[in-house]
Structures are given as C-alpha cells and as structure tokens.
Amino acid sequence: MTYCVGLKLNRGLVFMSDTRTNAGVDNISVFRKMFLWQTEGERSITLMTAGNLATTQAVVSLLSERAKPADERGAPSILEAPSMFQVARLVGETLREVIAQQSGLDGPQADSPFSATLILGGQVRGGEPRLFMIYPEGNFVEASADTPFFQIGETKYGKPILIRAYDADMSFEEAVKLLMLSFDSTIKANLSVGLPLDLHLYQADSFRTGALRRIERDDVYFETISSGWGEALKEAFRQMPPYSLG
Known part of the structure; x- marks a missing residue:
C-alpha cells in the first residue's frame, strides 16, 4: 500500500510520500515514490506514484528517458512542454x-492489475504552480480552491485532519506539521503504510527543486x-460534554 499527499498553498506546493511497498506481511520493501525533474530558473516538476510498482517504475523511467536532449530520445519531453497542463497531458x-503495454490491451482499464494513480505538481515559467491527480x-x-489537496493510496485515515486544519495561507512549517499528523494517523491505522517519508517543499516562482527531506x-x-x-486527542475527548442518558 501507499500514501502520498500533494498540498497547494498560496506560497507554493508541499509533497509527502511514504516509501513502503508490500506483497504480504513477510515481504515488505522500501521504494521511493517521489520523483523530481527541473530546469533551474525555468521549471520544477514533482511526481508521486501509487499502484503497481512495475508500472510506476516504467512510467518514471520513460519520463526520465524522454527528458534527455532531443537527439537522444524520440518522444516529447516534460522538460519542454510549454505549461504544467501540457506536462500533465504527457504524463x-x-x-x-x-498500462496498455503491460496489460496487452488497446487501452487501460481502471481495475487492471497494472493500474497506477499519480500526483503531479510544479511550475513552468509563465504560469502559476499547479497540482494534478492523474488516473490510470x-x-x-x-x-482548486475547493479541492486544494490530492491523496493517493490509503487515503481515508489521513483525510479528516487535512479537511479540518488546512489553510491556504499556512506556512510551510505548519503544512509539514499537518501532513505529519495525516501520515501518523494513516500509519497507525494501516501497517502497509510506513516510514521513511519523503518531503519536498516547492516555493512559488523559485523554478527549482526546493527543500528535500527524508523523515526516518x-x-x-x-x-x-x-x-x-x-x-491532545485524549484531552479534547475528556473536555467534551458527556452524553446524557436522562
């Protein structure tokens, strides 16, 4: 299982992902699920992945191959797309x-064993920071302002705190604290999500990879x-008025 969150703030974008993959309780491994590309001064792109590991690794490998100089590749590059919308289209x-290649179908199906879902975010010079969720x-x-964050993977346990505490004006420090609480709730409820966590903070209009951290x-x-x-939850519970049976 996986848990990844992309959060859009007025000051930029915040990305956090776990690193646990498992094929049963006795087969647990650590794999990075956050990937970054940049052309400093011109664009910064972050991708987080959930789903079939072979599928997501193939996608990342293809995007990296196609980000090479034009004479070394044969397909459009996310480092040349004119906007984040076009980057999302290419991804x-x-x-x-x-998915089509791996499943042997003309087109992917959402319930394919090779399915994957992605969170993509970043900024291309001339546009604003943008955040997308990409389906299989x-x-x-x-x-958007109404949906300012995306989750993929095991989403249900970490969502309530995001909904209750998110503020578009919050600082990066507050946003990291919020995401850590969301991940802590998920980790405690589902053993298939676990540390280490990867964190990337993208400052709007910086057009370069921002602060990177691995939380061990x-x-x-x-x-x-x-x-x-x-x-704090226990104390809040104790302070709530008791239910009356009378």
Missing part, C-alpha cells in the same frame, strides 16, 4: 501507454508529533 499519456486511464483533474523512523520531531497528537 497521463505515458501512464496510459505503459490517462485523464486528470486539477486542484527515529525522527525526533515525528515522534513528538505522534505522541503529542495522541495526548
């Missing part, structure tokens, strides 16, 4: 292409957030 087409069929939707299992801040949130 969606690549995902559709890989290759189509996609864009984040012994991360002091994450442990503080996890234990403190548990105690």
Whole structure:
C-alpha cells in the first residue's frame, strides 16, 4: 500500500510520500515514490506514484528517458512542454501507454492489475504552480480552491485532519506539521503504510527543486508529533460534554 499527499498553498506546493511497498506481511520493501525533474530558473516538476510498482517504475523511467536532449530520445519531453497542463497531458499519456503495454490491451482499464494513480505538481515559467491527480486511464483533474489537496493510496485515515486544519495561507512549517499528523494517523491505522517519508517543499516562482527531506523512523520531531497528537486527542475527548442518558 501507499500514501502520498500533494498540498497547494498560496506560497507554493508541499509533497509527502511514504516509501513502503508490500506483497504480504513477510515481504515488505522500501521504494521511493517521489520523483523530481527541473530546469533551474525555468521549471520544477514533482511526481508521486501509487499502484503497481512495475508500472510506476516504467512510467518514471520513460519520463526520465524522454527528458534527455532531443537527439537522444524520440518522444516529447516534460522538460519542454510549454505549461504544467501540457506536462500533465504527457504524463497521463505515458501512464496510459505503459498500462496498455503491460496489460496487452488497446487501452487501460481502471481495475487492471497494472493500474497506477499519480500526483503531479510544479511550475513552468509563465504560469502559476499547479497540482494534478492523474488516473490510470490517462485523464486528470486539477486542484482548486475547493479541492486544494490530492491523496493517493490509503487515503481515508489521513483525510479528516487535512479537511479540518488546512489553510491556504499556512506556512510551510505548519503544512509539514499537518501532513505529519495525516501520515501518523494513516500509519497507525494501516501497517502497509510506513516510514521513511519523503518531503519536498516547492516555493512559488523559485523554478527549482526546493527543500528535500527524508523523515526516518527515529525522527525526533515525528515522534513528538505522534505522541503529542495522541495526548491532545485524549484531552479534547475528556473536555467534551458527556452524553446524557436522562
């Protein structure tokens, strides 16, 4: 299982992903699910993946191959697309292409064993930072003021805190704290999601890869957030008025 979140703020974009993959309780591995491309001063692109590992690795490999100089490739590049919308279109087409090849079908089906879902975000000079969720069929939707974040993978446990606490004006520090709480809730509820976590903070109009962090299992801040949130919930529960049976 996987859990990835892309969050759109007024100051930029925040990405966080876990690194756990499993094929049963006795076959757990660590694989990166966050990938970055940039042309410094011109664009920064971040992709997070959930679904069949062979599919997502093939998509990332193709995108990287096609990001090489024009004389070394034979397909359009996400480093040359004129807008983030066109980047999303290219990524969606690549995902559709890989699923079709692996499944032996003319087109992908959502319930294919080779299915995958992606979160794509970034900024191309001349446009604003944009965030997309890309489906196995290759189509996609864009984040908006009404839907300012996307989740893929095991989404249900970490969603309530995002809905309740998100603020478009929050700082990157507050956003990281919010995402850590979301991931902590998910990790506690589903053992197939786990640390280490990968984090990328993209500052709007910087047009380069921002702060990158890997949050390890012994991360002091994450442990503080996890234990403190548990105690805060217990205290909030105790302060709520009791139900009356009378």
